[in-house]
Amino acid sequence: MSVLNHAASSAASFTAARAPRPSACPGxxxxxxxxxxxxxxxxxxxxxxxxAQAAAIAEASQRHATGVIEVTNRANLQVRGVRDGQEAALIAALVSAGLGPAPASGGVDAATWSASAVSAADDVRNVMISPAAGRDPFALYDTTxxxxxxxxxxxxxxxxxxxSPKFALLLxxxxxLARLDHPHDVWLAATQAHDGVRFVFGLAGCPPTAANAAAVHVARASEFATDASRASALAAVLPSQVVQLVRALLHTFLDLAAADATRIRHLLATHSVGxxxxxxxxxxxxxxxxxxxLxxxxxxxxxxxALRLGAHAQRVVGTWHVGGHPPLGRLDAATLHGLAALARQQGNGTMRMTPWQSVLLPDITADAVPAVLAELNALGLACDPAQPITRLIACAGSTGCAKSLADxxxxxxxxxxxxxxxxxxHLSGCPRSCAAAHCAPYxxxxxxxxxxxxxxxxTSADFGECVAHQLTIEQAADMLEQLARSPLDA
Ligand code: SF4
Incomplete structure (x- = not known):
C-alpha cells in the first residue's frame, strides 16, 4: 500500500500537517x-x-468519500473510499468536529504543535476499555x-x-462486557484486594482468565517467551499509580528497546521482565x-x-445500554446519521463503538428500550446474539484490498x-488477519x-490447526456443521 500524507485543515489549529510519519497504518x-x-x-x-461527531463523520464520508464507514476491532471508526484530492477537506471536517488529537492541559500548546507532532499524537491514542465502562453493574472500577x-x-x-501506531494499552x-483476547503491549486489570481495588498489570499479552488459561500456558512454554512470567500478572498498583506506572513502562521501552523494535514483545525478546x-x-x-x-x-x-447486543441494565437503576451489530462492521452514512438521531432522541447524545465492531447506545431509559431496539433493527443492526451475522467477521476482501485472494x-x-x-x-483474504487481533474459533x-x-x-499460534483445504463456501458450511457437532467442540 502506498501512503498518502495530506495537509490538515486550515480551519483547525493544526496548520502545517504535511510531514510524513513512516507508517502504513491509516490515521x-x-x-x-x-x-x-x-x-x-x-x-x-x-x-x-x-x-454531533457521528453526524459529522457521516456527512464527511458522503461528501469526500464513498460513504462507507467501518467500526474497527479497536473500537474506532474508519472512512473508506476517500476520493483523490479530497483528503485535506475530509481531515479538516473531522478535526473541526473535535475528532483530532488534543494536547493535555499544561502540556504541549496546540497552537505550536507541529504537523508531525499532531500525527504522532493521533497515532498513540490507543487505550482500549470496555464499551460499558462506568455503566457496567459488575465493574470493580470506573475506568473513564x-x-x-x-x-x-x-x-x-x-x-x-x-x-508505533500499533502500540496499545488495555485498561x-x-x-x-469486556474484550480480553486482544494482546496488548501493556494490560492493566482491576482486582479486589482486602483494602480496595488494585490494578494488576502485565506485558505483551492479555489478562489471564479461565477462558484463556490454555493459551497462557502455551505462551509460558513457548520458545518465543524469553521469560516464563511474561504471560502472567507481574505486580499490582493502586489506581492512583496507574498513570505513573504506564509512563514508566513507556519510557523504559523507549530507553531499552532496539531501534527497530516496535512492540513490547520485541523488548522482551532481549530483556527479562525483571x-x-x-x-x-x-x-x-x-x-x-x-x-x-500474582x-x-x-x-x-x-x-x-453477548452483552454488546440487545438491552442490558446499567449500574444506575432504570438505565440500560442497548447494542446492535452492523453486518461485518460496516455502516453507511445514512445508518450513522440514523444512529446519531437515535442517540439524541432516546439516549444521552453519545454512542460507543465496541471492539466487536458493533455499536452501543448508553443511558437508555427502560421505557425507551423497545423503541431503540426496533430502530436499531430498522437501521439494519442485529441485536440478538442468535443472529448468525453477529458471529462473522471478515476483512476488506478483494473489493477493498489488493492482497485479498477472495471477496x-x-x-x-x-x-x-x-x-x-x-x-x-473469521474470513481472511490473506494471512495478515486485519479483521481479527484474536484467534477466532474458526x-x-x-x-x-x-x-x-x-x-x-x-493452543498454537496463528489460526490454529488446518482441518480442510480448498473449500467453497457451501463446503465450508457443511464442514462447520460437522465440526460443531463433533465431541471435540462440545
Ligand atoms: S487480511 Fe484482508 S484486508 Fe488485510 S491485508 Fe490481507 S487481504 Fe488485505
Whole structure:
C-alpha cells in the first residue's frame, strides 16, 4: 500500500500537517490508499463519540468519500473510499468536529504543535476499555477518568511520538462486557484486594482468565517467551499509580528497546521482565518489582461478549445500554446519521463503538428500550446474539484490498445463511488477519476467489490447526456443521 500524507485543515489549529510519519497504518492525518480509495482512521477515546461527531463523520464520508464507514476491532471508526484530492477537506471536517488529537492541559500548546507532532499524537491514542465502562453493574472500577488521563499522557509527551501506531494499552475495570483476547503491549486489570481495588498489570499479552488459561500456558512454554512470567500478572498498583506506572513502562521501552523494535514483545525478546521492571522503577516513586504471589492470578469475573447486543441494565437503576451489530462492521452514512438521531432522541447524545465492531447506545431509559431496539433493527443492526451475522467477521476482501485472494465480505454474507448455531468464523483474504487481533474459533483463509482453507483454533499460534483445504463456501458450511457437532467442540 502506498501512503498518502495530506495537509490538515486550515480551519483547525493544526496548520502545517504535511510531514510524513513512516507508517502504513491509516490515521486521521495519514490517509492510506486501498483498492477502493483512501482509508482514514478516526481514533475514538474509549470508543466514544457524540451524536454531533457521528453526524459529522457521516456527512464527511458522503461528501469526500464513498460513504462507507467501518467500526474497527479497536473500537474506532474508519472512512473508506476517500476520493483523490479530497483528503485535506475530509481531515479538516473531522478535526473541526473535535475528532483530532488534543494536547493535555499544561502540556504541549496546540497552537505550536507541529504537523508531525499532531500525527504522532493521533497515532498513540490507543487505550482500549470496555464499551460499558462506568455503566457496567459488575465493574470493580470506573475506568473513564483514568482513560482520559492515559490518553492525555500519551499525547502530551513528545518522546511518545516514537511509539508505533500499533502500540496499545488495555485498561480493564472488571466489567462483564469486556474484550480480553486482544494482546496488548501493556494490560492493566482491576482486582479486589482486602483494602480496595488494585490494578494488576502485565506485558505483551492479555489478562489471564479461565477462558484463556490454555493459551497462557502455551505462551509460558513457548520458545518465543524469553521469560516464563511474561504471560502472567507481574505486580499490582493502586489506581492512583496507574498513570505513573504506564509512563514508566513507556519510557523504559523507549530507553531499552532496539531501534527497530516496535512492540513490547520485541523488548522482551532481549530483556527479562525483571530487567524491565527494574528499569521502570527509576521512573516511579513507589516500589515496583515482580510479585510472585500474582503468578497464577486470573481475572475473577467471566466476560460475556453477548452483552454488546440487545438491552442490558446499567449500574444506575432504570438505565440500560442497548447494542446492535452492523453486518461485518460496516455502516453507511445514512445508518450513522440514523444512529446519531437515535442517540439524541432516546439516549444521552453519545454512542460507543465496541471492539466487536458493533455499536452501543448508553443511558437508555427502560421505557425507551423497545423503541431503540426496533430502530436499531430498522437501521439494519442485529441485536440478538442468535443472529448468525453477529458471529462473522471478515476483512476488506478483494473489493477493498489488493492482497485479498477472495471477496471475503460477500462470501461471509453467503456463509451467514448457513452458519451453524454457536459457531464463530473469521474470513481472511490473506494471512495478515486485519479483521481479527484474536484467534477466532474458526478461520477461513482465502486461497482463491470463493475458495478457502479452514482452520480450527487450538493452543498454537496463528489460526490454529488446518482441518480442510480448498473449500467453497457451501463446503465450508457443511464442514462447520460437522465440526460443531463433533465431541471435540462440545
Ligand atoms: S487480511 Fe490481507 S487481504 Fe484482508 S484486508 Fe488485510 S491485508 Fe488485505
Amino acid at each position: 486521521l492525518l495519514r490517509i492510506v490508499a486501498a483498492r477502493d480509495g483512501g482509508i482514514c482512521r478516526i481514533k475514538l477515546p474509549g470508543g466514544a463519540l457524540s451524536a 477518568s483514568l482513560t482520559a488521563e492515559l490518553l492525555a499522557l500519551l499525547q502530551s509527551e513528545t518522546r511518545f511520538a516514537a511509539l 480493564d475495570g472488571g466489567e462483564r 530487567a524491565v521492571l527494574q528499569h521502570a522503577q527509576t521512573y516511579v516513586d513507589f516500589p515496583l518489582s515482580r510479585d510472585a504471589s 503468578a497464577d492470578w486470573q481475572r475473577g469475573a467471566p466476560a460475556d461478549a 471475503t465480505k460477500a462470501d461471509a454474507l453467503q456463509l451467514a445463511a448457513r452458519l451453524p448455531d454457536g459457531v464463530d468464523v 478461520t477461513l483463509l482465502a486461497v482463491a476467489p470463493g475458495t478457502y482453507d479452514l482452520y480450527r483454533r487450538d
